[in-house]
Amino acid sequence: MIIYKFGGSSVGTPDRIKGIIDLLRENPVRAVVFSAFSGVTDQLISTARRAAAGIPEYVEEVRQLERRHLDAVRELVTVHQQSNASAVVKMTLNELEDILQGVFLIRECSPKTLDFIQSFGERLSNFIISRALTSSNLPCEYLDARTVIRTDATFGSALVQFPETNALIQAHFASHPLLQIVTGFIGSTSSGDTTTLGRGGSDYTASILGAALKAGEVHIWTDVDGVLTADPRKVPNAFTQPEMTYIEALEMSHFGAKVIYPPTIQPLMQANIPIRIRNTFFPTGTGTLITNLASVNPDPIRGISSIGQVGLLRVEGAGMIGVAGVAQRIFGTLARNGISVILISQASSEQSVCFAVAPDVAQKAVDVLEVEFTTERELGRIARITADTDTSIIAIVGENMRNVPGIAGRVFQALGQNGVNVMAIAQGSSEFNISVVLSRADESKALRAIHDAFFAPGSKTIHVFLVGLGRVGAALVDMIQKNRESISDRMMVDVRLVGIANSKQMYFDLNGIDDPDWSKHLAQSGGKMDIQGYLDHIKTLNLPNSVLVDCTAGTQVNAHYAEVLEQSIAIVTPNKTTNAGSMEQWRALREISRKRQVPFFYETNVGAALPIVKTVRDQTESGNSIIRMEGILSGTLSYLFNRFGQDASFSEALKEAFDAGYTEPDPRDDLNGLDAARKILILAREAGWLLELDDVHVTPAIPARFFEAPTVDAFWKMLPEADAELSARRNKAAASGKKLAYIAKVENGNASVGLTEIDANHPAYHLREMDNLLAITSDIYSTRPLVVMGPGAGPAVTASGVLSDILRVAEVRV
Ligand code: ASP
Ligand code: MG
Numbered sequence: 001m002i003i004y005k006f007g008g009s010s011v012g013t014p015d016r017i018k019g020i021i022d023l024l025r026e027n028p029v030r031a032v033v034f035s036a037f038s039g040v041t042d043q044l045i046s047t048a049r050r051a052a053a054g055i056p057e058y059v060e061e062v063r064q065l066e067r068r069h070l071d072a073v074r075e076l077v078t079v080h081q082q083s084n085a086s087a088v089v090k091m092t093l094n095e096l097e098d099i100l101q102g103v104f105l106i107r108e109c110s111p112k113t114l115d116f117i118q119s120f121g122e123r124l125s126n127f128i129i130s131r132a133l134t135s136s137n138l139p140c141e142y143l144d145a146r147t148v149i150r151t152d153a154t155f156g157s158a159l160v161q162f163p164e165t166n167a168l169i170q171a172h173f174a175s176h177p178l179l180q181i182v183t184g185f186i187g188s189t190s191s192g193d194t195t196t197l198g199r200g201g202s203d204y205t206a207s208i209l210g211a212a213l214k215a216g217e218v219h220i221w222t223d224v225d226g227v228l229t230a231d232p233r234k235v236p237n238a239f240t241q242p243e244m245t246y247i248e249a250l251e252m253s254h255f256g257a258k259v260i261y262p263p264t265i266q267p268l269m270q271a272n273i274p275i276r277i278r279n280t281f282f283p284t285g286t287g288t289l290i291t292n293l294a295s296v297n298p299d300p301i302r303g304i305s306s307i308g309q310v311g312l313l314r315v316e317g318a319g320m321i322g323v324a325g326v327a328q329r330i331f332g333t334l335a336r337n338g339i340s341v342i343l344i345s346q347a348s349s350e351q352s353v354c355f356a357v358a359p360d361v362a363q364k365a366v367d368v369l370e371v372e373f374t375t376e377r378e379l380g381r382i383a384r385i386t387a388d389t390d391t392s393i394i395a396i397v398g399e400n401m402r403n404v405p406g407i408a409g410r411v412f413q414a415l416g417q418n419g420v421n422v423m424a425i426a427q428g429s430s431e432f433n434i435s436v437v438l439s440r441a442d443e444s445k446a447l448r449a450i451h452d453a454f455f456a457p458g459s460k461t462i463h464v465f466l467v468g469l470g471r472v473g474a475a476l477v478d479m480i481q482k483n484r485e486s487i488s489d490r491m492m493v494d495v496r497l498v499g500i501a502n503s504k505q506m507y508f509d510l511n512g513i514d515d516p517d518w519s520k521h522l523a524q525s526g527g528k529m530d531i532q533g534y535l536d537h538i539k540t541l542n543l544p545n546s547v548l549v550d551c552t553a554g555t556q557v558n559a560h561y562a563e564v565l566e567q568s569i570a571i572v573t574p575n576k577t578t579n580a581g582s583m584e585q586w587r588a589l590r591e592i593s594r595k596r597q598v599p600f601f602y603e604t605n606v607g608a609a610l611p612i613v614k615t616v617r618d619q620t621e622s623g624n625s626i627i628r629m630e631g632i633l634s635g636t637l638s639y640l641f642n643r644f645g646q647d648a649s650f651s652e653a654l655k656e657a658f659d660a661g662y663t664e665p666d667p668r669d670d671l672n673g674l675d676a677a678r679k680i681l682i683l684a685r686e687a688g689w690l691l692e693l694d695d696v697h698v699t700p701a702i703p704a705r706f707f708e709a710p711t712v713d714a715f716w717k718m719l720p721e722a723d724a725e726l727s728a729r730r731n732k733a734a735a736s737g738k739k740l741a742y743i744a745k746v747e748n749g750n751a752s753v754g755l756t757e758i759d760a761n762h763p764a765y766h767l768r769e770m771d772n773l774l775a776i777t778s779d780i781y782s783t784r785p786l787v788v789m790g791p792g793a794g795p796a797v798t799a800s801g802v803l804s805d806i807l808r809v810a811e812v813r814v
Contacts, residue, residue, distance in 0.1 A: 001030045001213060001214075001215045001216050002027075002029045002030060002215060002216055002217050002218075002219065003029065003032070003033070003206050003209050003210045003215045003217075003218045003219070004024075004027075004029050004031075004032045004206070004219050004221060005032070005033040005035075005184065005202060005205070005206035005218070005219070005220050005221060006020060006032065006033070006035065006221045006280065007035050007038075007202065007203075007220075007221065007222045007223065007280075008035040008036055008037060008038035008039065008041070009038045009222070009223040009280075010035075010221050010222065010223065010280035011034055011035065011037055011038065011125060011129070012037065012038040012039075014071070014072050014075035016280070017072070017076055017129060017132060018076070019280070020129075020221075020280065021132060021133060021136050021138065023280075023283055024133065024138060024179075025136075025138060029179065030173070030179065030180070030213065030215070031143075031173075031180040031181075031182050031206075031209055031213075032179070032180070032181055032182065033182045033183075033184045033202055033205045033206040033209065034122070034126050034129055034181065034182075034183070034184060034202070035121075035122065035125065035184050035185065035202040036121025036122050036124070036125050036185070037068065037069075037072070037121070037124075037125050040065065040068075040124075040125070041118055041121045041185075041199070043061060043064075043065060044065075044117050044118050044120060044121055045114065045117075045118065046061070047061040047062060047065075047100065047117075048100065048103060048109045048114055049109070051100045051101075051103040051104040051109065052103050052104070052109040053107070054104065054107050056104070058100055058104065059097070059100075062093065062096060062097050062100060065093065065096075066089075066090070066093045069089050069093070069124050069128060070086055070089060070090075072128050073085045073086050073089055073128055073131070074086075076128065076129075076131070076132035076135065077128070077131045077132055077135045078135040081134070081135055085127075085128065085131045088127060089124060089127070089128065092120065092123065092124060092127075093120075093124075096117065096120050099113065099116065099117060100117070103117075110155075111155035111156050112153075112193060114155070114156070115155045115156065115158075115186075115193075115194050115195050115196045116193075116194040118185070118186075118196050119146070119183075119185075119186045119194045119196065121185075122145075122183035122184050122185050122186055122202065123144060123183055126142055126143075126144075126181050126183045127142050129181055130142035130181040133179075138179065139178050139179065140178055140180065140181050141176060141178045141179070141181065142181050143172070143180045143181060143182045143183070144183055144186075145182050145183045145184070145185075145186055145187060146183075146186055146187060146188035146194055147168070147172070147188075148165065148168040148169045148172050149165050149169075149186070149187030149188070149197075149205065149208060150164040150165045150168060150187065150188070150189070150190060151165075151187040151188065151195045151197070152189065152195075153193065153195065154195070155193075155195055155196070156196065157196070157197065157198035157201075158187060158189075158195035158196065158197060160187065160197070160204075160208060162208075162267075164190075165187075165208060165212065166211075166212040169208070169209060169212035169213065170212055170213065173213055182205065182209065183205075184201065184202020184203075184204075184205040184206070185197055185201040185202045185204075185205060186201075186205075197263075198261070200258075200261035201261060201263075202261075203220055203260055203261040203264040204261055204263050204264045206218050206264070207264040207265070207266075207267045207268050207275075210267070210268055210271075210273050211267035211268055211270065211271045211273065214271065214273070215273055216273070216274075217273065217274045217275070218268060218273060218274075218275050218276070219275075219276045219277075219278055220259075220260055220264070220275060220276070220277050220278070221278050221279070221280045222260075222277060222278070222279065222280065223279065223280060223281060224240075224259060224277075224279055225240040225279045225282060225285050225287060225288075226241065226242075226277040226278070226279070226285070226286070226287040226288030227240065227241055227244060227249060227252055227253070227259050227260075227277055227288040227290075227303065228240055228241070228259075228303070229241060229302070229303045229451065229455055230303060230304045230305070230306075230447055230451050231305070231306065231447070234306070234443070234444040234447050234448070235304075235444075235447050235448050235451045236448075237451070237455075237456065238451065239455070240285075240286075240287070240288060241288055241302055242286055242287075242289065243288065243289045243291070244288060244289075244290055244302050244303075245290070245291065245292065245302075245399050246265050246268070246269035246290055246291070246292060247399055247432060248290075248302045248303070248398060248399055248432065249265055249275070249288075249290045250262060250265050251305070251395065251397040251432060251433050252302070252303050252305050252397055253265075259288075260275075260277060265290070269292070272292055274289060274290065274291045275289075275290040275291075276288070276289050276290070277290070299398070299400070299454055299455060300398060300400050300401055300404050300407055300454065301396050301397060301398035301400065301401060301454050302397055302398040302399070302400070303397050303398070304394060304395065304397065304447055304450055304451055304454075305394075305395050305397060306392055306393060306394045306395065306443060306447060307342070307392060307393045308392055308440065308443060309359045309389065309390075309391070309392060309440060310342055310343075310356040310357065310358065310359060310389075310391055310392065310393050310437070311357050311358065311359045311360075311361070311362025311365070311387050311388070311389045311391070312354060312356050312362075312387070312388045312389075312391045312423060312437050313354060313355055313356070313357065313362060313365055313366065313369075313385065313386065313387045313388075314352055314353070314354045314384075314385070314386050314387075314388075315330060315352060315353045315354070315369060315373075315382060315384075315385050316351060316352040316382070316383050316384055316385075316386075317351070317352075317376070317380070317381050317382035317383040317384070318351060318381075318383070319376060319379065319380065319381020319382060320350055320351065320352075320353070320381065320382065321349070321350045321351065322350065323381075326353070327346070327353060329372060330353060330355075330369060330372075331344075333368050333372040334357070334365060334368070334369075336368075337364065337365075337368045339357055339358075339361050339364065339365050339368075340357065340358070341355050341356070341357055342355075342356040342357060342358070342393065343355060343356040343393060343424070343426045343435050343437065344426065345424045345425060345426045354423075354424050356391070356393060356424075356437060359389040362387040362389050363387060365387065366385050366386070366387045369385050370385055373385070388423075390439060390440045390441075391423060391438065391439060391440060392437070392438060392439070392440045392442075392443040393435055393436070393437050394435070394436050394438065394446055394450065395433050395434065395435040395436075396411055396433070396434045396435075396450065396454075397432060397433050398432060399432045401431050401432060401434070402431040402432065403431070407434065408427070408434055410453050410454065411436070411450055411453070413453070414446075414449040414450050414452070414453040414544075415436070415446055415449065415450070416597070417545075417568065417597060417598075417813055418445055418446070418449045418544045418545065418568055419568025419569075419596065419598070420439075420442045420445065420446045420449070421438065421439065421442070422437070422438055423436075423437045423438060423439070424436070424437040441542060442542060444542070445542045445543060445544050448461075448543070449544040449545075452544070456492075458492050459492035459493070459494075460492070460493050460494070460545060460810050460813055461493075461494040461496055461545060462493060462494065462495050462496065462545045462547055462806060462807075462809060462810050462813075463496055463498050463541075463543040463544070463545055463546045463547065464480065464495060464496065464497045464498065464499075464547050464549055464806060465498060465499035465501075465534070465538050465546065465547065465548050465549065465569075466497065466499065466500045466501070466549045466551060467500075467501045467502075467531070467534060467548070467549070467550055467552055467557055468501075468502065468549075468550060468551030468552035468553070468557075468575075469500060469501070469502040469519075469522075469551070470502075470551065470552075470553070471795035472551045472574055472795045472798045472799050472802070473500075473502075473551035473552075474795070475795040475796050475798070475799035476549070476551060476799040476802050477497065477500065477513070477518055478516070478799075479796075479799050479800060479803055480495050480497050480803065481497070481513075481514055481516060481518075483495075483803070484496075484512070484514070487807070491807065491810070493807060493810040494512075495803075495806060495807070495810075496511075496512040497512055497513045497514075498510055498512060498513070498541075498543070499534070499537070499538065500513060500518060500522060501526075501534050502522070502529065503529060503552075504528070504529055505522050505523065505526035505527065505528065505529050506522075506526055506527055506528075506529045506533070506534050506537075507521050507522045507525060507526035507527070508537065508541075509521070510541070510543075531556055531557055531560060532560075535548075535560055538564075538567075538569060539567055539569075545570075545809070545810070545813055546568075546569045546570070547569065547570040547571070547572055547599075547806055547809050548569055548570070548571050548572075549571075549572045549573065549802060549806065550571065550572075550573035550574075550575050551573070551574060551802070552575060553575065553577075554577065555578075555581070557575070558573075558575060558577055558578040558581070561578060561589055561600075562585075562588055562589060562592055565589065565596060565598050565600060566592055566596065568596055568598050569598070570598050570599040570600070570601070570809045571599070571600045571601070572599075572601045572602070572802055572806050572809065573602050573604075573605075573802075574602070574604035574605060574608075574798050574801070574802055575602075575605075576602075576605045576606075576675075576678045576679065576682060577678075578602075579602055579605055579681075579682045579685070580605075580677075580678035580679075580681050580682055580693055581693075582692070583685075583690055583691075583692055586685060599808070599809045599812055601805035601808055601809065602682075602805070603801050603804070603805050604798050604801035604802055604805070605679065605682050606633060606679045606682055606683060606772075606774075606792075607633065607679075607772040607774065607788070607790075607792035608635075608772070608792050608793055608794065608797040608798040608801050609797045609798065609800050609801030609804065610772055610774075610788055610789075610790050610791075610792050610801075611788060612683070612772070612774050612792075613682070613683070613686060615774075615776065615786065615788055616629070616683050616686045616687055616774075616776065617686050619687075619776060619778055619786070620687050624779050624780050625688075625778060625779055626687040626688070626776060626777070626778045627747065627777045627778055627779070627782070628745070628746070628747040628776075628777040628785075629680070629683055629684070629687065629745065629746050629747075629774060629775070629776050630743060630744070630745040630746075630747075630774070630775050630777075630785075631743070631744060631745075631763075631764060631772070631773040631774035631775055632676075632741055632742060632743060632744070632764050632767060632771070632773050633675075633676045633679040633680060633683075633744045633753075633772055633774070633792075634670060634673075634675050634676040634679070634742060634744075634772075635662065635770035635771075635772060635791075635792050635793025636657060636663050636664075636667075636670040636675075636793065637670060637671075637676065637701060637742040638741075638742070638767055638769070638770055638771055638792075638793075639653075639657050639662055639769055639770045640653050640654060640657050640670075640701075640742075641653075641739075641740050641741055641742060641755075642767060642768055642769060642771075643656060643657070644726070644730065644740070645730070645739050645740070649720075649723045649727065650719075650723050650726040650727070651719040651720050651722065651723050654667055654719065662770065662793070666712050666715075667712075667715075668706065668707055668712075668715060670701075671700055671701045671706075672698070672700045672707065673698045673699065673700050673701060673742070673753045673754065674698065676742060676744045676753040677693065677696040677698045677744070677751075677753045678693065679744060680696060680744035680745065680746055680751050680752075680753060681693055681695075681696050681751060683746065683774070684696075684746045684749075684751050687746070689746060689749045689751070691749065691751055695751060696751040696752065696753065697750070697751065697752035697753075697754075698752070698753050698754070699752070699753065699754030699755065700754075701742055701754075701755055702722050702726070703722070703725070706718060706719070706722060726740075729755075733757040736757075736759075737760060738757040738758060738759045739757070739758060739765065740755055740756070740757060740758075741755070741756055741757075741758050741762075741765075741767075742754070742755055742756075743755075743756040743758070743764070763775045763785065763787050763789070767789070769791065770791055770792065770793045770794065771789060771790060771791055771792060772789070772790065772791070772792025772793070773787065773788070773789040773792075774787070774788050774789075775787045776788075
């Protein structure tokens with residue numbers, strides 16, 4: 001025997017009801033419980049309130065209800081039965097109107113009257129549907145549940161008296177073999193007063209019937225696919241759990257997932273009757289099967305639920321330590337005032353007790369506790385009682401957690417890495433629910449991070465916010481777009497580019513900016529860029545695993561690095577100005593990165609994608625001290641002297657490099673050696689020599705007077721003068737088998753960059769094109785150096801290095 005229940009949204013329109021009729025034709029069941037048509041219960045309550053407030057327009061609402069129900073009759077009931085059905089509906093609504101008239105006249109609507117008024121929703125819907133079924137040749141009978149469900153007189157959420165109810169149901173069904181169409185939600189007292197079972201109570205009706213009749217299964221038809229692992233509005237990759245236990249369903253539904261009315265579970269759990277949650281709009285789906293022993297669950301948890309807003313109260317004071325009865329008084333006071341407690345936590349030091357309540361009663365809770373503890377407060381035993389209503393609760397649910405170590409660890413790691421502060425924690429000793437209280441602003445980020453950590457272990461979404469769309473930035477966008485899918489297939493990392501910005505505009509797309517024509521979106525729908533606004537937006541979005549990628553050249557963005565890292569947002573950048581900036585800032589950023597465990601990666605600061613920074617760091621971290629580093633760290637100067645060494649004059653070689661776009665707009669910015677100086681400084685610091693830029697001894701590649709030329713044009717005119725000088729130097733070097741190279745070097749804390757003669761034994765002697773090179777001499781590599789060499793400049797290689805840094809962020813995250 002199977003019992004079905006359809007919720008209000010399943011019977012929202014006549015079309016949907018027709019779909020249900022088809023479903024019932026194919027699936028013979030013993031009884032079907034329907035809710036009121038969607039929105040009708042709310043409307044009845046508001047109409048009653050209006051009438052009680054003396055607002056005469058309540059009549060208009062009754063007319064609306066009448067029209068809606070009569071329309072349904074017209075759509076669903078065959079013509080020759082319509083007038084009879086319409087007459088019943090009209091009579092019923094007349095009765096409703098009479099009662100409302102009474103409410104209007106005495107300006108009062110007691111809970112008892114309100115229950116009676118609400119009963120019209122289910123009575124009308126079930127009556128009409130039963131007639132619609134008969135019209136479709138599905139024989140059935142309408143059953144007003146008030147004749148079989150006996151309750152006490154707690155109007156609004158009446159308690160069912162099971163022995164009597166069960167007997168009434170069994171007797172009724174024994175003498176009524178036809179399909180029963182049963183009003184959900186309502187019952188009656190022994191003296192015949194109408195009661196309701198609590199909002200959402202139609203589920204409960206089905207459960208009561210199922211338990212009384214020892215049904216084989218009870219199916220709750222709703223508008224979602226079953227019980228999901230999390231709220232899909234907050235966690236986009238939430239999915240339906242095919243099976244779960246009664247306890248898990250209870251925990252999940254208790255906490256936000258409004259799929260099933262919690263009291264529903266108890267009677268069926270006791271009778272061990274399986275519950276299926278199914279989607280009316282997708283009837284072929286499997287839904288969720290709820291039983292005593294849900295089958296193997298590969299994941300240690302079953303789902304994550306949350307309450308978006310709660311009030312967190314704290315009662316604090318040293319005078320509570322070791323004093324018996326404080327907790328009893330706190331919770332006794334709350335109970336007397338009808339305040340229900342959602343979560344409780346007290347540390348063993350007994351310095352404070354904290355607990356959560358519904359946000360709208362938080363202040364009342366503070367008030368009543370302040371009165372209760374007046375004396376203790378005057379004596380200073382209780383220092384303060386505070387409430388914070390900007391908090392949420394997230395609960396991790398699953399019976400499999402019992403006795404499995406490491407669950408809490410994973411939860412808190414996911415939260416910690418994303419900078420989510422935990423205000424209170426509660427886990428019952430039954431171990432199927434770990435609840436954490438956190439700031440409301442972090443709720444959805446926390447849900448996603450925990451969801452990923454458990455349901456997609458190993459797979460992560462990295463949210464990339466790029467600033468700087470010059471050649472490197474643009475190449476990076478291109479690379480992310482082209483490789484997003486293959487990276488996700490290979491590494492289970494979704495690199496989602498959610499924000500881009502240049503100096504003028506910024507643009508966001510939470511699904512990822514996938515259109516190769518991204519610059520169009522930026523120009524057409526981008527907002528005006530200002531870096532603070534961009535960063536604020538990143539903060540507001542508050543996405544897990546966020547990374548700021550700074551592909552700008554200047555220092556406007558890095559002034560904000562500390563603030564960004566403090567938010568647990570990782571930074572990846574090819575921009576050298578930070579790491580070559582003041583030691584003070586350098587130290588501060590590392591400190592934050594270490595303290596917050598948030599990645600700050602900059603492999604592309606030196607040698608583009610070549611693993612130079614990493615190699616130096618690996619050497620240093622493994623305790624292998626570096627004695628000397630030497631190499632060619634400027635791609636432009638490498639190219640220049642490689643060409644000049646062949647057949648071109650110095651000025652020709654420079655012009656060639658300029659035309660090919662290898663130099664700065666003013667090539668003197670390369671020739672002055674500053675770029676190479678910054679890079680050797682960065683490496684020196686990485687190796688433990690904490691120098692400032694001023695400490696690096698810089699000899700420009702050409703004599704000082706060339707830098708005095710007032711304009712770039714003047715410089716180009718003057719440049720041939722350098723040819724003679726540089727040719728002479730080159731020839732002199734060549735005479736002893738050497739060549740000129742712009743070498744950066746650090747040894748014993750002395751760093752320098754300048755033009756140097758190197759012989760064929762020097763590792764840099766055979767470099768070509770834009771190649772970079774670094775030779776590291778250390779304790780271990782003492783006789784022959786460790787050499788990293790290869791193309792070390794250009795937008796494409798730099799972008800690929802930035803992308804690997806982004807992927808490294810994914811690696812270090814849970
Ligand atoms: N109609 C009632 C309500 O809206 C009962 C139900 O839908 O389950 O609360
Ligand atoms: Mg409902």
